Amino acid sequence: ETIGAALARAVRRHGDRDALVDVPSGRRWTWAELGRAVEEVALGLLAKGVGRGDRVGIWAVNCPEWVMLQYATARVGAVLVNVNPAYRVHELAYVLRQAGISLLVASTAHRTSDYRRMAEQVRGDCPALRDIVYVGDPTWDGMVHLGGGVDRARMAAREAALHAGDPVNIQYTSGTTGFPKGATLSHRNILNNGHFVGESLGYTAEDRIAVPVPFYHCFGMVMGNLAALTHGACVVIPAPAFDATATLHAVERERCTALYGVPTMFIAELGLPDFATYDLSSLRTGIMAGSPCPEEVMKRVVTEMHMAEVAICYGMTETSPVSTQTGRADDLERRTGTVGRVLPHVEVKVADPETGRAVPRGTTGELCTRGYSVMLGYWDDPERTAEAVDADGWMHTGDLAVMDDDGFVRIAGRIKDMIIRGGENVYPREIEEFLHGHPKISDVQVIGVPDAKYGEEIMACVILRDPADTLTRDELARWCRGRLAHYKVPRHLRVMDAFPLTVSGKVRKVELRQEAVALLS
Ligand code: ATP
Numbered sequence: 001e002t003i004g005a006a007l008a009r010a011v012r013r014h015g016d017r018d019a020l021v022d023v024p025s026g027r028r029w030t031w032a033e034l035g036r037a038v039e040e041v042a043l044g045l046l047a048k049g050v051g052r053g054d055r056v057g058i059w060a061v062n063c064p065e066w067v068m069l070q071y072a073t074a075r076v077g078a079v080l081v082n083v084n085p086a087y088r089v090h091e092l093a094y095v096l097r098q099a100g101i102s103l104l105v106a107s108t109a110h111r112t113s114d115y116r117r118m119a120e121q122v123r124g125d126c127p128a129l130r131d132i133v134y135v136g137d138p139t140w141d142g143m144v145h146l147g148g149g150v151d152r153a154r155m156a157a158r159e160a161a162l163h164a165g166d167p168v169n170i171q172y173t174s175g176t177t178g179f180p181k182g183a184t185l186s187h188r189n190i191l192n193n194g195h196f197v198g199e200s201l202g203y204t205a206e207d208r209i210a211v212p213v214p215f216y217h218c219f220g221m222v223m224g225n226l227a228a229l230t231h232g233a234c235v236v237i238p239a240p241a242f243d244a245t246a247t248l249h250a251v252e253r254e255r256c257t258a259l260y261g262v263p264t265m266f267i268a269e270l271g272l273p274d275f276a277t278y279d280l281s282s283l284r285t286g287i288m289a290g291s292p293c294p295e296e297v298m299k300r301v302v303t304e305m306h307m308a309e310v311a312i313c314y315g316m317t318e319t320s321p322v323s324t325q326t327g328r329a330d331d332l333e334r335r336t337g338t339v340g341r342v343l344p345h346v347e348v349k350v351a352d353p354e355t356g357r358a359v360p361r362g363t364t365g366e367l368c369t370r371g372y373s374v375m376l377g378y379w380d381d382p383e384r385t386a387e388a389v390d391a392d393g394w395m396h397t398g399d400l401a402v403m404d405d406d407g408f409v410r411i412a413g414r415i416k417d418m419i420i421r422g423g424e425n426v427y428p429r430e431i432e433e434f435l436h437g438h439p440k441i442s443d444v445q446v447i448g449v450p451d452a453k454y455g456e457e458i459m460a461c462v463i464l465r466d467p468a469d470t471l472t473r474d475e476l477a478r479w480c481r482g483r484l485a486h487y488k489v490p491r492h493l494r495v496m497d498a499f500p501l502t503v504s505g506k507v508r509k510v511e512l513r514q515e516a517v518a519l520l521s
């Protein structure tokens with residue numbers, strides 16, 4: 001099935017139910033209204049001469065037009081390219097050229113003049129770029145207006161020619177470990193993934209999903225928008241970019257049943273001084289994903305945010321994204337300690353990174369995934385694609401994992417983040433979990449830093465609950481003593497106000513390490 005066909009079905013089945021709510025502007029659409037809005041934009045794209053397979057860039061924070069463009073590009077067979085809203089001139093030019101974008105849609109809702117100034121500045125350097133349209137500006141209305149003159153038969157003919165295996169989206173990875181890579185994904189890849197994620201959360205047309213994570217990233221556009229589309233649920237946009245207060249306000253006002261976030265977002269929400277004053281009783285479920293989910297935080301989300309059925313998902317942009325997910329019926333222990341079991345129609349194996357052979361249950365190895373969800377490839381980069389996806393179709397994730405006898409997967413961390421201290425493998429994740437139990441610590445990241453004697457030493461970077469408080473290295477070491485093997489006790493401590501984040505809200509450990517090296521030298 002194509003995304004356009006899925007949209008037509010949602011419109012038929014759930015026409016008069018809410019599909020999309022933009023809390024900041026108060027605008028809302030039913031599925032029938034959204035279907036019409038998408039049609040107008042799709043006709044506008046045809047009028048602009050957007051052909052099948054052409055790349056259309058979207059450079060915007062979360063807004064309703066983002067969703068419309070997502071569906072409209074799919075309907076005309078174009079490939080939507082998610083351009084990071086945090087990009088500046090240099091990176092914008094790079095992605096416009098790398099993906100050969102012919103039409104760029106940029107938002108003016110946020111940092112208006114900046115986006116316009118930067119887009120106009122790079123225009124001349126991007127030969128493929130024919131046109132720029134600004135959301136919330138006459139150029140957007142002009143495109144929609146132009147579409148009015150397009151023959152509907154042209155639209156129908158274009159749609160009839162599309163296949164589920166066609167590329168529909170280029171999504172960039174978060175850039176947590178280096179420069180982002182553009183994963184090319186098909187209708188089949190992401191539509192199915194959205195469907196199975198939603199099914200495992202038990203979504204129906206009654207559900208209302210608060211999506212404070214960026215649409216720019218697969219978490220928002222697949223696990224949010226496409227999970228909603230395939231189940232007739234409603235997407236609620238709390239704010240253009242993540243804001244803890246706006247998120248809780250949106251949940252309360254729109255009686256949301258589901259809430260998404262990376263762990264740092266839930267930590268911020270739980271940490272609001274007026275947290276207890278929000279009525280979150282409508283919440284039932286949601287997803288915490290993207291990076292390791294601390295057990296302490298998970299427990300508070302279940303009890304204090306009413307998200308009794310909250311799931312943890314594990315995945316990556318290259319696999320559409322989700323590969324494993326905890327189930328509604330799994331006990332809390334499993335929903336805090338594991339990333340669940342493999343989703344339907346996907347295979348996972350834990351393999352020896354050297355040989356590629358599966359290791360016995362209970363043993364750490366590299367997680368590999370195979371199935372409909374594996375990307376078509378990195379855009380215009382066959383070499384890196386071949387490094388990531390082997391000849392048998394296995395995607396090598398670069399993540400270390402252990403699978404238990406019942407098939408539940410535990411993520412031990414990234415191969416790149418593993419610390420080797422004096423020949424001993426140390427998993428930052430394990431120490432982070434432990435330090436989350438410290439009464440003064442609100443958030444923590446553990447990294448390896450170079451050490452003359454041991455090769456690498458352990459540094460804990462912490463954010464304190466009370467910014468006025470202090471924590472010394474000795475105090476922390478005393479607290480760890482007797483409860484954590486001596487070689488895992490952090491030798492270095494850095495107290496910080498905030499961590500460097502990617503736009504999807506993940507901590508950039510590469511940057512933390514670079515800063516630490518500079519601080520220590
Ligand atoms: P880049 O590939 O550019 O360095 P990235 O890997 O962070 O960035 P994404 O595709 O957004 O880009 O994220 C996928 C990665 O996120 C996974 O490979 C894994 O390391 C991590 N991850 C995702 N979900 C979880 C989870 N539930 N628990 C632990 N780690 C997770």
Ligand code: MG
Binds near residue numbers: 173316
């Ligand atoms: Mg990655």
